[in-house]
Amino acid sequence: MISKAWMLSGILLAMPAFAEMQALDDDTLSSMNGQGGVYLSGEFSINKDGGVLWSKPASNTPSTWKASQRSCATAGPSTPENCGMRVAIRSEAGGGWYVLDNLKGVFSFEGLTLRTRTINSGFNGDGATFNQDVLEFGLPNEVKFKDGSFALRVANQGGWQNKSLSVENGGNTSYQSYQQTNIFSAKIDGTIRMQGNVLIFPQN
Template sequence: MISKAKALASCLLCLSLPVLADMQPLDDATLSELNGQGGVYLSGELSINKDGGVLWSIPLNNNPATWAATQRSCATPGATAPEHCGLRIAVLTEAEGGWYVLDNLKGVFSFEGLTLRTRTINSGFNGDGAAFNQDVLEFGLPNEVKFKDGSFAFGVANQGGWQNKSLSVANGGNPSYQQTNIFSAKIDGTIRMQGNVLIFPQN
């Protein structure tokens, strides 16, 4: 019985001894034999100009002829009170062409499960994948995106930046400015998404 207790104590003593090991660098040949996979899983909530942007101050009324050059209201036509404007994104599609604008973009949206990783494309795409044989960025779309008080307008304009055409040139206005909103939308709810987006590098 005593010999068994001594043997057990000796085993426990061996297990309690610290294990010392040095980190050693791997040579190129060893590294070339290793395969790894990684990525990023993102969740979050973004607020886009929820309380209005910083480019324009809000006027006292909704009559564009009385606004200063630094004032703008994005209230709906016929509204009695002015409203702050949201984010504006303008894209010039041709050197001498017009502008596509995403105007008055604001609201809160949240998502869970947006993934980001690299992916090797070496097959598929009607045979082009084998010739490509490079890494691309893959954005995996989240399962759900929730919108709260989201709104935007999509239109075309002859300039990227917004200008008040009702004011005189001396007051900072531009009578030649034109913008036509094709549609506007308000989003409140949940959108389900599937699939991914691939971003291909270009030399």
């Protein structure tokens, strides 16, 4: 039979030890090496209820819109729809624009990481020559979309304009050949699982 004294000794041995936390001085800190990073999870919405750049017109007939109005409803419906965010990128000074248009919805992610990484090997021998730190973004384990939508387009200028040529309707008489072509559009509800990372190299 196990005595009470032995039982008490066993309980005491199983208990964790506690110590007072103390600040490290500068000399101690300077002698320590470590590696850190950031692990992020969160949720954000982009123009879930429409953007602020344009108000929603009463109809889907462009010739009746004012300069401050725009509808992002798909072709055909008579009911107008609020527009989302527009991001336009010009790849070269004299070239056209790549446009991510009508971007809106709720996006959440888990496991986005950010850290520095030293590249001193690999990359077919270029890593040893490079021998510098880069930023490494670890892709989230999963990204969830709720009522997400976007359209990828090409245009001959970054800012959107009503195809109607009157100034009252948002046209521009000095830029009458405004053109924008839709490559594809998508609506997303669901979860995407991701793997890998993105490296950002510094450049002088």
